[in-house]
Amino acid sequence: MTPAKDLLVAASLERRTGPWTSSLREAVAARPSDPVSAVFDRLAEWCSEPGFRGCGFLNAWGELGSGHGAVPEVVHRHRAELRSVLAEAADPDRRSPGLTEQLLILFEGATAVAALSPGPEPAHRAREMAELLYER
Template sequence: MDVEEATTRVLDAAEEQFYERGIQAVGMDAIRSRSGVSLKRLYQCFPSKDHIVAAYLRRRDDRWRTQLAEYVREHGDTAEGAILAVFDWLSEWFRRPEFRGCAFVNSFGELGGVSPVVAETARAHKKAVGAYLRQLVEPLDVSDPDGLAAQLAVLVEGATVVAAVTGDLDAARTSRACAEALLDAAGR
C-alpha cells in the first residue's frame, strides 16, 4: 500500500470515528484497525494523532464547503435564492443518517481549549463560511452587507447546533424563515 492510499484510508477511518465518537474517544489503534493500515505506515503518514486531527478537519472543511457551494450554485438562481439555498442544503444535511452536528463545533468543544491546532482549524472554517456568506450577500443592494452576512452566519450556526442537540430537523427551515425576514428588512 503506497503512502497516498494509506493516507486516504487513515483519514477515512479517522473521519468516521472522530465524527461519530469524538476525537478523544478514538485512539490510534482504533484508526489503524478501522483503516487496515499498519501502525508503521500510519506513523509514516501522520507522526501524531494531532496531525491526523488537523488533516481530518481540513479535509472535512474542504468537502463541506464544496458541497454547500455546489448546491447553492445549482439551486440559487438569484442572489436571494442563493442565500436561501444555504438553508435548504442545511435541511438536507441534517437529514443524513450520519449527521452529528458541526465537526468544528464538536472538536472545538472537545479540544479547543487545549489544542491550538483544533482551535485554529475550527476558527478558520467559521471564518471561511462567513466569507462565503459575505460573497453571497455582495450582489444585494443592502446598507450593511457585513452585518447581514454575520447575521446569516449566526442563523447557520444556530440551526446546526439546534438540529444536532435537540434533533429538530426543521431547524434549518426555521433559520431560513429568519433569513427571509432579514433579507426583507435589509431591503432586498
C-alpha cells in the same frame, strides 16, 4: 490533549472543510435568484442525512478548541470559509454590513440545535429568519 491527538483531529477536520464549503458554494451557484435560502436548504439536507451527529468543527471546538494547536486553527479557517460563502450569498454590496454575521449565527445555531434534534426543522426555521433579514 496530546500533540498527536491534536494533529489527528485537525487532519480529520481538514478533510471535511473543502467538500462541505464546496457543497454550499454549489448550492448558491445553482440558485442565483435565492442564494440565502439555498444555503439553508443545503444545511437542512445535511442535518437530515443518516448518522448526522452535529458539526464536527463545533464538536471539536467544544472539546479541544480552548487552547493552542492545530484544531483551533482549522476551526477558525473553516469558520472564515463559511463566513465567505455566506457573504457571497448575502451580496454585501447591496445589504447591511452585519447581514453576513447574522446569517453565520443563524447557520451555526441551527447546526447546534440539529445536533440535539436531528432533522431539517432547525435549518428550516433558520432559513425563515434569514429570509426576513435578507429582505429588509
